[in-house]
Amino acid sequence: MEIKLRQENENDFESVFQLIEKAFEKEEYSDHKEQFLVERLRKSEAFIPELSIVAEIDNKIIGHILFTKLKVVNDSDSFESLALAPVSVLPEFQGKGIGSKLILYGHEIAKGLGYKSVILLGHQDYYARFGYELCEKYNIKMPFDVPAENCMVIALIEDGLKDVSGEVVYPKAFFE
Template structure:
């Protein structure tokens, strides 16, 4: 049976290997390692999909900020989401996103930002961030830079810049 649980120390190496395999490079796995050591890491929002003690997937939500002309809003970035190649297209990624977003709501964050495949993330309610007047501190094509409100009307009258920590620049 597949379980979605917060990562523990014993899964860190498996997570690193999974992400390296899923993205075909080590940079994204190194990003997770850096986030894990940062003040933006929220242990309860680094989730693994485990079956028979094998890590099949991982999702990480970490804190970022949105700077508006009048305020700074703490928010979350979803990055990365990875599923073991031999287990893709079996709903594991969707389960990770659904459980992860539910946990994010428990932490009372107003929104989640993701850079990813629109056809995939739109089914969870993500929309193009530019539509709401949000821009990124990093360069992403508009169609892959998306946001999801976790609280009703969280994006009402919010325009500004999503500020990613510097460690995101190298990925």
Template sequence: MQLHIRPETSNDYNAVFDLVEDAFKNEAKSDHQEQFLVERLRKSAAFMPQLSLVAEADGQLVGYILLTKIKIVNDKATAFEALALAPVAVLQRYQGKGIGAALIQAAHLEAQALDYKAIVLLGHADYYPKFGYRKASEYGIRLPFDVPDENCMVIELATGALQGVTGTVEYPAAFFE
């Protein structure tokens, strides 16, 4: 299987909607609304087209990842610009073939090229650490809602980027609509 990762275009929107819906339909810890989140985020100021990537194989879209702008705000209202990873999705019949990993690595490279220093996510505690993600609580970073500590993670895209950064993640309103 030959995999090609590229920025999403508006021509991909319908296929991405179906792909994300398929990827999460059997996920127990999902509200099964991720495809609608993607649509809302595309319309928000937090959206950057170069951080919305698709993976193609066998003549179709098989994977998708989206990074959007967020802030980590401390108790003195100082904000640190970062990114949120949500979602990463792979068609069910293509899962377990390294497509999600390839998308995550490509997204990290693109984020670094845009000079972003960190990415925050809410995800599977046993999947993301292999890419360098660590518990956000280790940095004094928390999400604005109650979720298990092991599922709140962050990665530094530059060594020491989160030194002295603490606070609460401030998501775009599109995450909560």
């Protein structure tokens, strides 16, 4: 099973929409609208084409990940970061390391583009294995009420979170 990772292109949009829909179909903690979020984010200023990545097997898209711009803001400063949302894998391919490959590959691309950190809402046990830590360790707060153990951040480079603190400001597309 050879997995090819590459940047998403316009011809992939319909396949990715269906993939995301299927990936979250049975997720308990989902509003089942992640595919619409991706559509909105693609049209927003937060979109970075190189960080919309698909995983393929035999030219069939089986996974997708999206990183978009966000900011961490405090009284005196603003820091650019990335949001990881969502990571999607077709149900029949889940548990085979495809999500992990997408995350690690996305981190490398993001680092190459000069980004220093990634923030997400997700399962603590899953994302900790990639080096994600709790946001509260860095005094980074979410703009809405969510359990602290689900708010996570990773520095992509050494000192990538040095002096970063404040409230996360998501792009408007997250809330439309």
